[in-house]
Amino acid sequence: MDSREVILRSVRQNLPPKVECPALDQGHWICYEDRVKQFTDVLEAVGGTCSIVHSMDELNDQLHQLPAYCAAKKICSCVPGVGESNVPLETIQDPHDLEDVDFAILPGQFGVAENGAVWITDAEIKYRILCFIPQHIALVVRAKCDLADAIVDHMHEAYHRLEITDSSFGLFMSGPSKTADIEQSLVIGAHGPRSLTVFLLEMPN
């Protein structure tokens, strides 16, 4: 008998009495009066920044005011029309070649008010390493009509909204990379991005 069979048999022999699976109905969970404000506040508390913009021009303007963006030599944008990308992803063969990207601009699908997280998948980002290796990251979350549509209250809603389809990788990103492993002192910029800026773009089509 192979290990798989041995383990399954042992599990079956030891199964506890059957217990029903609880429903996780919405309605029990917290709702925020102003989701956008809650998202912004929490994001700031976890070391990120949030910026609300109403047009592509405004977005690009704001981007140019970020010192990290101005100082960046290698910029990789996966959001058409945002930033001056000089790392053409078509030419990249190996994710290791992205090691020295200073600034990446990536599309986020929606934000979560309770924890300041943004859902990202590699459907739009060819190399998932772009979420982790750049020195700085900006996410662009676009709202179709109202900004509040781009933010859900909590994680339960988040999982109803997101889809696990073809993309093999999905990520909630909440703030920059950080650690408190040395005497509980919070240090922003552990091995990954040193800063995270989320642009909430309210732009009716």
Added chain:
Amino acid sequence: MSHIARHPELAAQFVSDGARTEWHDQALWFVRKKRDQMAHALPEWELLREKASQIKHHTMSHLDQYLLQFETKAIERGAQIHWARNAEEHNTIVLGILQEHHVTRLVKSKSMLTEECHLNPFLERHGIEVVDTDLGERIVQLKGEPPSHIVLPAIHLKKEEVGVVFHQHLGTDQGASDPNYLTEAARKHLREKFMAAQAGLSGVNFAVAETGGVVVCTNEGNADLGTSLPPLHIACMGIEKLVPRLEDLGLFLRLLARSATGQPITSYTSHFHGPRPGGELHIVLVDNGRSDLLGDPSHRRSLHCIRCGACINTCPVYRRSGGYSYHATIPGPIGSTLGPSRNMQDYYDLPYACSLCGSCTDICPVQINLDEQLLGWRHRIVAHRLLPWRKRLLMKLLSWTFRNTWMYVLAGKVARWTVPWMPRFLIYNPLNAWGKGREIPRMPKHSFREMYRKRIRK
């Protein structure tokens, strides 16, 4: 038989430095308070715990089905599944995958399972360089120590000590101890390791039966740097890590980081559904005693653990005795119940490293009845006559005294008369373990019975 240092002995070493004990205690209490703030900010906190517990009960009672469902779905998504009965098989499987891919440099993110299996020394013996990439784990790895906490591996070290380790291994300035400076040095060092690695190994926080995906949470992004650069990703998980549905993640993720470090969520919560294009994802499902534990009605709930570490942070014994005093991979309340279920003889002392205050049970996000489990272990340990003879004899004597009124009354009288006159060495000697660091209370003139009788007469 070689001498196994037991919790009281190891704890005595730890508390011999009073200032340090105080510092350790405060550091963990700080984390506990952050957790409280987060928990109190959510009106539905208790409901979340309740539901999480129910989901775990449900999952465990259908574990065979969910394992099979997970396997099918994960394979559909292109992952390769391996099953390991025990630690040796787990290690052999991992080594096999690495050798097949000619890997000599591996980066690893946090995984208590691989600690449990002693994977690192095994791989190193086979010529593979293993680099732990969680900063805390890297610190203790360089120091040649195991983690002292499951979430905060280097919580027992002061920044000056980290400075010394980094000076020796990473060439930081002598005497430098600024956390920012040290973290920056680690960043440079580890990014080189990430770039050079030929494979990445991660633990698994949750595995979803419905979709065949695994979820990994980190704050540093180290699991992702480690698994997104090289084409080979190995994820190792205990069979108890399953949740049935994708939506269950919402519940557990709300609880995990809040309970662990008082954060609303970790910086990165990555969902891996299959390998990345052109890469390979191997998932190793490990039993190593878990299915046996499932059959133990009084302790199976310890399989519900999501390894948040909250019970450890809140435990008054852990805070004042440190992770190493538990001589087990997982310390604190949860480790003290998991230890004896692995090997009662080796870990019989751990359920006694507990004041039965119940704080762990109150705080546990999945409502594990930790204090009851520890008490349950004590019953079994006594039944198996595993306690040292001194303690056994004392317990016998006490229980006999408590059962016989006349003896109890007499013992009280004798103590009240004699103790105040006894020289200290007679009271505080090696036979009286209780008197270590404690003073026996001042003997009253009369017993409660006597006082009560007097009052009634009045």
